[in-house]
Amino acid sequence: MGERERLRKLIQELAYEKGEVILASGKKSDFYVDCRQVTLHSEGGYLVGSVILDMLTKGGEPVEAVGGLTMGADPMVTSVSVLSHIRGVPLHAFIVRKEAKKHGKGAWIEGTKNLREGMKVAILEDVVTTGGSTLKAVEKAEEFGLKVERIICLVDREEGGRENIEKAGYRLESVFTRKEITGEE
Numbered sequence: 001m002g003e004r005e006r007l008r009k010l011i012q013e014l015a016y017e018k019g020e021v022i023l024a025s026g027k028k029s030d031f032y033v034d035c036r037q038v039t040l041h042s043e044g045g046y047l048v049g050s051v052i053l054d055m056l057t058k059g060g061e062p063v064e065a066v067g068g069l070t071m072g073a074d075p076m077v078t079s080v081s082v083l084s085h086i087r088g089v090p091l092h093a094f095i096v097r098k099e100a101k102k103h104g105k106g107a108w109i110e111g112t113k114n115l116r117e118g119m120k121v122a123i124l125e126d127v128v129t130t131g132g133s134t135l136k137a138v139e140k141a142e143e144f145g146l147k148v149e150r151i152i153c154l155v156d157r158e159e160g161g162r163e164n165i166e167k168a169g170y171r172l173e174s175v176f177t178r179k180e181i182t183g184e185e
Contacts, residue, residue, distance in 0.1 A: 003054075007047040008176060010038050011155065016181055025130040027159070033181065035126035035154050039075040049079030051175055052152055056080070056122060057089055060173070061149040063122045065115060067094035069137040072126035076154070080124065094121075096137040108140045117145035125153040128172060131161035135168055155181060 001009075014037040021032045038044035056063060066077045074095055081093035094111035101107045109115070121141060125134045138148050148170065156162055156174035165172045178184075 003047050004051050007051055010044045011181055014038050023129050025132060033127050033155050045075055045079045048076055049083040053080050053083050055152060063120045063149050065092045065094060065119055065121045066124055067096055067121055067141060068124040069096045069133045070098060073124045076124045096140045109144050119146050120149045121146045122150040122152055123148055127155045127157060128153040128161035129157045129159050131164035134165060
């Protein structure tokens with residue numbers, strides 16, 4: 001079984017749950033995908049990093065760093081960054097805060113010493129529903145002076161996020177879609 005397929009199985013086993021929930025977007029849903037259960041799992045974290053690093057290095061616009069909105073993206077960007085070093089294609093990681101730091105320099109972004117103005121980056125997201133948090137991460141990265149070249153999510157819930165991201169002028173790449181995880185149409 002390849003890495004992508006093994007990752008899909010882990011998401012199905014550890015992250016996917018049937019049952020009514022309220023999502024971060026405020027929408028009600030009859031299922032939940034908690035990808036942190038996978039990204040914080042030893043094998044799952046490795047697989048997420050490996051699969052996304054392959055996506056970043058085997059085609060598409062090249063990038064020099066990966067970042068995303070805390071908390072979902074934290075283990076993802078770390079895994080990709082560590083594996084990129086091991087594989088000899090270093091990509092630094094950065095984290096976008098949900099609100100500016102209340103002390104110090106009031107930073108929105110952590111990891112800034114590894115970034116420079118105009119640097120090409122990818123924004124990573126665990127689950128995309130409406131695309132709101134993804135676009136917030138993009139906005140803060142661009143305000144810092146970064147050039148967002150790619151947006152990659154682990155799971156696209158297929159509930160309008162892709163379309164909202166495209167309306168904003170970006171393209172969403174997903175490792176998996178809701179249909180690939182649930183098997184439902």
